[in-house]
Amino acid sequence: MLELKNIHKKFGELEVLKGVDIAVEKGDIVVILGPSGSGKTTLLRCINFLERADEGSLHFDEIQTDFTKASKKDINAVRKKSAFVFQNYGLFDNKTVLDNVTEGLIIGRKVPKKEAIETAIRALEKVGLSDRLAYYPSQLSGGQQQRVGIARALAVNPDVILFDEPTSALDPELVGEVLQVIRKLAEEGTTMVVVTHEMTFAKEVANRVIFMDQGVIVEEGTPEDIFGNPKEARTRGFLQRILARA
Amino acid sequence: MLELKNIHKKFGELEVLKGVDIAVEKGDIVVILGPSGSGKTTLLRCINFLERADEGSLHFDEIQTDFTKASKKDINAVRKKSAFVFQNYGLFDNKTVLDNVTEGLIIGRKVPKKEAIETAIRALEKVGLSDRLAYYPSQLSGGQQQRVGIARALAVNPDVILFDEPTSALDPELVGEVLQVIRKLAEEGTTMVVVTHEMTFAKEVANRVIFMDQGVIVEEGTPEDIFGNPKEARTRGFLQRILARA
Amino acid sequence: MTIDLAYVQEILILVLKGIPTTLRLAFIPLLIALPFAFLIAVARQQNIKVLARVSQIYVSFIRGTPLIVQILVMYSLLPSLLNVLVKSWGLDYDIFGINPIYYAYIVFTLNTIAILSEVFRSALETVDKRQLEAALSIGLLPVQAYSRIVIPQALVAATPNLCNSTVNLLKSTSLAFLMSVQDITAIAKTEAAFGYNYLESYLVIFIVYIVLCSLVQVFFQLLEQRLSVYKRGRKITAKSENDKQPEYFEDARKERYHAGIEEYS
Amino acid sequence: MNRPFDITYIWKAVPDILSGLGVTLQFLIGTIVIGGILGFLATWARLSGPKWLRAIVHSYIWIIRCTPSIVMMFLVFYGLPEMLLGVFDININSWNRLYFVIIALSLLFSAPCSEIMRSAYLAVAKVQREAALSIGLTEVQAFRRIVLPQALVSALPNLGNSFILLMKEGALAYTIGIVDIMGKGQLIIARNFGGYSIETYIALAGIYWLLTLAIEKAFKLAEDKLSAGKQPLRAA
Amino acid sequence: ETTSEATSDAAAEKTEVTTVTVAHTQSSAPMNYVDEKGESTGYEVSVLKAIDELLPQYEFEYVPTSDEDLLIGIESGKYDVGTKGAWYTEERAQKFIFPENYIGASSIGVLIRSEDAAEITDLESFAAAGKSLVPISPNNAQYNVIQAFNAEHPDTPIELTAADVFEIADAYTWLLEGRYDGYFAVKTAYEVNVLAEGAPYSQYKDDFSYFVYEALPTWPLFNKEQQELADAYDEAFLQLEADGTIDDLMIEFLGENTFQYVKE
Ligand SMILES: Nc1ncnc2c1ncn2[C@@H]1O[C@H](COP(=O)(O)OP(=O)(O)OP(=O)(O)O)[C@@H](O)[C@H]1O
């Protein structure tokens, strides 16, 4: 349902993405692994047109476009069908927790207010935050902010959710719960692309794992393949060092 | 060397810290665990006077003061002797990577410029970022920002470093490296208070683990005690759910 | 209705003599006002009890009363009062001999302080609290944290408004003619009166202000560009790309550092 | 001091001065609306218009900021009718003079106003807009709902400065014979051959200050409302 | 829209009435100002009103405005005629039509402290004593008078300071406290502010002395195209002078007939 081909992205002369291809089927949970600075965030941002890729094409259900040429209409359509969970939470500073979550529903999708609030509260319950409805982001702990970000994405019930390290600020207990939520979403058919450093999660939930390094996809496969039998030296090195630690 | 007694902190009606005592000896690595929203960040912020506690006393080497009464001089002295690694990185947006790190040296501690630059580069090398000296924070990936934050704290060579989830945005490979750095610092005698969700780290490096929940210290002890033989039901529950996942 | 170009030229030459006065009238108050305005902004931002309240009343009063009233007070009432005081103390000082430009300085300074304090206050609003906290946490004193981290960031949002205020101030210095100060407008108007050449005079005033205000605008534009470098980010060149391996040679390292430094200094 | 002062005259002058209040409010509100819209369009064009438009708008702001208000007043009062008559054959000479005042002030106001808006817009963290887009808001919605309210917080004090300055621009209207409260005061003083000028000016100052306090109050309320959730830049 | 017809077709003049826009300054009492009810009045305006009555073919409409706008407006044709207490110079005559007859004369003199009255009796003695004068607006006739005086007396000029004078009566105070020695002012202002019953400065009545220097003829200014109107004005003005209207208006607004002080 979502297919990107040959994405290139440069910042100045620094080429951050050097021709990345990625294809996601409906209901997939694709996990992207990779060292810091390898271009994972940039890739997600390109998919959502928060960054304009320099080259490459995108095919998302009926939308078929080139990154360089994409029209406003295409971009809006892509954004309507997807949601993004930011690495730095990216909550609306001037809105309460509840308003952060209802915003995309009431304004973006014209859901009636009452219904939107119900949906929002349900989403916030899933991440254990229904007792902080009237708080502003500045009054929340790091983990709480991150969970609001997740709830905000869940609430709009998009076809694809792009998660950028959705559990980085969470304690292991919550990580478990959030991953549970993600798993359940997947069962309900939501497609997800997840950048994460949680190997356990990658192993357990992903049906595809992509290993990126220095702007290219080094290796791609099922969790079993990647973790059990990595082909590339770089992947092996990465995994070894992790396993050595654990 | 660092002792806090009976810290209370309220935000409006919400009591976030309800009488926390904490004592740290020179060279200690104290790890604070606890669920999201339990007050870990607030506790660290109180130590560094970024938040003014409503009650309680602080004893830090020769500094002995009450939170409510602490003078500007006391506060500055505490800050000079400590460093803080923020959960949200908190880099200076208007300074390059290098300047972020040298700032505390040249301005805060009057180190000559040349020496400061060398110290800074050494600190940045430790976290693998000596190739990004002239970048601005807005041009860095999440993990890179976090590492600059760590380097900034290391560089000033403080008596105590307060780490607030220093590895949340790092891939496991880097987590290993950063923890290695922290371990080495400890060997050199730097005292550290680390809020983290990395159980492995807590187990391996800490010489004391504190488990916080809802604004109080639930349990405190050596890693062996806490992980091997937790006394409190809440601690047991927390650990069980984590272990169940891993 | 024709414009007498020869006459324009003639007035222009006369008016040029007033430029130093005009510049003095604008920039002396501006320079004096900057620190005070900033202190007021900080006092209000930090909500320092009495100070915040007093400065709020000050700002509101100065902004809220017509300049002409302030001129009346400064130029007419104040010297009278001083004269009475000086006399009653038995001093022999000629209050009325004071060059009226000083009264103009006072009026414009008081106004500029009020206006700029709001400019700064709004600029401080744009800085994230965490920036201040981070600075304090690495051992900078509050003063240092402000001067090195907070102010440079606040200035980015302040420069366009500082430019507005400076240009406005420059244009409003013409009111000093009420106090018999001979700025460019005064000269042009005096020249115009004889033959009723107001068109030509205003044309000349316009030309001179275009030049002066343009200089001010260029200055602030460059300042803004420079201050906001960090928002746009540094230009990334091939040289800095992906040389991941740390180099342990002191010289190479320094060279690389200087290469980096040069680009933003 | 050898200065007569009749405190009762202050009060006597008030009703006469207040008869100009309508004019003051008309040009104030007219200018804020028209100049504000112009300024907003200019900001929009400068931030996201095509290159040629940006250049034009930049020069527009540039020139307007260089123009002394009296020059602008005469350009509009004499130049505009002639231009409209010459180019479009529209005669606006019979227009109420207040319209010319409003046009001149609107042009003058639009430039600083657009700079205020531009700097305020740029001060909002980029991620705020991005987050809004990512949950399916359109650019316009993201701007209106998320970026604008946050930008306003830092724009308001500057807009306050501008509004208050604008309110006092009656002297400009006076040059083409429009009499606002300032003009009324001036007429009173002229009729008295300069007598009671201090008393009249005190009355004027009092009225202006009250109006200013009202504007400030409104701005304070708006600022407080909009900065909900914002942490003041204050160390503990 | 009827202007050209009316002026070209003299036969139809009984039915065609031409509207004339008369600009006048709004804050130069007693010559031109706006009264409490918002009506244009003052000596010059009143004369023009009387002239309008004598000219059935014209209908005058009064526009109070500022000096600058009045001048630019007459020159550009926005106003047909304007009056602002203007005096005559060659340069101005190139831009405007000055009619044959001046409309009024503003009598100006110097207000001084009574203590100086023995020593100072005219401008010459004022200048010789090295006295200082309250700043004058270059827009004002007085400025020109002093300039002319200085040109005639290059050895003992009076120090002349230009200032955009805003209408305040503080000059009286400045005189009393010694900030300046002389105030070159219109006589009426002195009468209203000092001499009149209940005037603001009446308590200092004895501290001031006044001597008249001269009366400066003032002209209405006509747009260059309005020669016909100017001629009509001249004709009507002579009529008014003859029937005593001018004298009446002088007494009403200026307290005396100031034409007597006009030199040459
Ligand atoms: N400024 C504030 N105003 C009101 N409540 C606040 C404020 N700051 C924090 N809180 C509340 O205090 C509690 C503790 O926050 P704190 O940031 O200390 O948690 P934490 O233990 O660091 O959590 P995490 O692991 O998620 O970062 C949270 O419930 C939060 O909502």
Ligand SMILES: Nc1ncnc2c1ncn2[C@@H]1O[C@H](COP(=O)(O)OP(=O)(O)OP(=O)(O)O)[C@@H](O)[C@H]1O
């Ligand atoms: N605006 C920018 N200008 C210049 N360089 C940038 C910019 N944004 C990102 N980069 C660079 O691009 C590279 C990839 O960044 P990206 O954020 O995609 O990494 P990432 O894989 O998400 O890393 P992390 O796991 O640390 O978040 C980094 O080296 C970073 O320095």
Ligand SMILES: [Mg+2]
């Ligand atoms: Mg990232």
Ligand SMILES: [Mg+2]
């Ligand atoms: Mg925290």
